[in-house]
Amino acid sequence: MRWAEGYIAVDWGTTNRRAYRVDPGGQCVAEMEDDQGILAVAPGGFPAAVAQIRERLGNHPLLMAGMIGSNRGWIEAPYAPCPAGLDDLAARLIWAEEGRAAIVPGLSHLTDDSADVMRGEEVQILGAVAAGIVPPDCLICHPGTHNKWIEVAGGRIIGFRTVMTGEMFNLLREHSILADLLALPATTGEAFHDGVRRGLAHDGLTAELFSVRARVLLDRAKREDAASYTSGLLIGADLRVGLRTAPEAEVIVMGRPELTSLYAAALTEAGQDAREVDGEKAFLAGVRAIVELIA
Amino acid sequence: MRWAEGYIAVDWGTTNRRAYRVDPGGQCVAEMEDDQGILAVAPGGFPAAVAQIRERLGNHPLLMAGMIGSNRGWIEAPYAPCPAGLDDLAARLIWAEEGRAAIVPGLSHLTDDSADVMRGEEVQILGAVAAGIVPPDCLICHPGTHNKWIEVAGGRIIGFRTVMTGEMFNLLREHSILADLLALPATTGEAFHDGVRRGLAHDGLTAELFSVRARVLLDRAKREDAASYTSGLLIGADLRVGLRTAPEAEVIVMGRPELTSLYAAALTEAGQDAREVDGEKAFLAGVRAIVELIA
Secondary structure: OOHHHOEEEEEEOOOOEEEEEEOOOOOEEEEEEEOOOHHHOOOOOHHHHHHHHHHHHOOOOEEEEEHHHOOOOOOOOOOEEOOEOHHHHHHOOEEEEOOOEEEOOOEEEEOOOOEEEEOOHHHHHHHHHHOOOOOOOEEEEEOOOOEEEEEEEOOEEEEEEEEOHHHHHHHHHHHOOOHHHOOOOOOOOHHHHHHHHHHHHOOOHHHHHHHHHHHHHOOOOOHHHHHHHHHHHHHHHHHHHHOOOOOOOOEEEEEOHHHHHHHHHHHHHOOOOEEEEEHHHHHHHHHHHHHHHHO | OOHHHOEEEEEEOOOOEEEEEEOOOOOEEEEEEEOOOHHHOOOOOHHHHHHHHHHHHOOOOEEEEEHHHOOOOOOOOOOEEOOEOHHHHHHOOEEEEOOOEEEOOOEEEEOOOOEEEEOOHHHHHHHHHHOOOOOOOEEEEEOOOOEEEEEEEOOEEEEEEEEOHHHHHHHHHHHOOOHHHOOOOOOOOHHHHHHHHHHHHOOOHHHHHHHHHHHHHOOOOOHHHHHHHHHHHHHHHHHHHHOOOOOOOOEEEEEOHHHHHHHHHHHHHOOOOEEEEEHHHHHHHHHHHHHHHHO
């Protein structure tokens, strides 16, 4: 089993996993996605979970990234500290099966003032740089369950900040007093932009969130606009964090298109140029670059 | 059945209710509390739910406040707008049983910039003023599922702001990625004060919340301190809203003692004098004052 004959790239998260079969020419020729995230795999069950992937995509070497390297995953891959480039990731791979299955470490970022961690996004970010999709010096916004603001300089990740925006929206929609107001999907209409402006302008997020309900009760807002307004509010508050040092160049928004479009709209509202980049393409570029370093 | 012969005061919330039998001299002589909040009562079930109370506390007139007057309660009692005093509440009582069971309206507060509502706290606030427990001009902090910052001037409530602090802490503890870190009770030790300072100083609450986890993963903080730190962080952010116009006089912290002690400690950390007032006593004073106006 040799990497030069092709490999499988796996983005293995908390609640789902995606795997891609990459041929010797570097092209993705098959893929799968299912709900076997790390929390769905019993302790000790990862060899069998990996065998499932090989049954579907072929008996090839595997490079895995994401929560698979957390203390709840297959084998813990200690965080690589910032600044970090692809060479650091390649040098710190954890081999779950010697020579044929490796886990990419996540990154940590410690300053006097803050502590932060990521697992998975680093492969996309550095892959996009390596493939020339984004410049070697840029600010990247990577929305998801947890949005990340990532500073890239000289082609390396020099720092980042995580904001719990996606998880917060889900908590509010599923379990809070706002639940019945947040059932509709958030879209980038007027209510969303109202929310973004409010989130950018006011720092009392937990107060603004309660007012979502009060505005509807007192006929200041329409019930059907509440989800988009709340999404805008949270993303606006998120941008307050990410744009503390607003870059002159465009902000790269990387990830799944349904999320990058909301953030790109919010960035535009904040007066910031934004460009959307598909996270899947960047992930495959990152894995390819790491494989080249170890092959 | 006459009010002068005694009555029952009911604080009827979303998830529980408390009822107090008050004798003709104004003393509370019996009380009950159970989990029959409004969500536990089926539509049409409120006459039977009230009969239960009278079985236990006697066949007396009832004055009810709280979510019992919401659109999910017995009968909706439209919000009285600010500024509002006890006379406004008395004039807008909704009679669920003519002459023998009344619901106190909640308050609304609309400005060009904000919309807010309350149900239940108004009786405590105005009762405390009427009984001389708090001065007629003061800032009151009323923690609970939702914390309220209430401005009182000339003995009337002139405005207020709700912050979802308690609900947010519960959402994080029960359903979020921080859940396993937040199982311990929050106490006012060093970690709590660290959190308060952080919450007061930084406006990116959803970023600070994620760092609770990163700090533990990267050995910047102890796991057993996470609940107290997070409570402090949320309350510190709450104080940023409440102390936007910091009063020279002491802030009154009214409510249940386990919550008022956390807020009083946080206010002290913020350099603000604070005095704790028992919400139950204030509630009974408020009901007594309304009964005097209608008897």
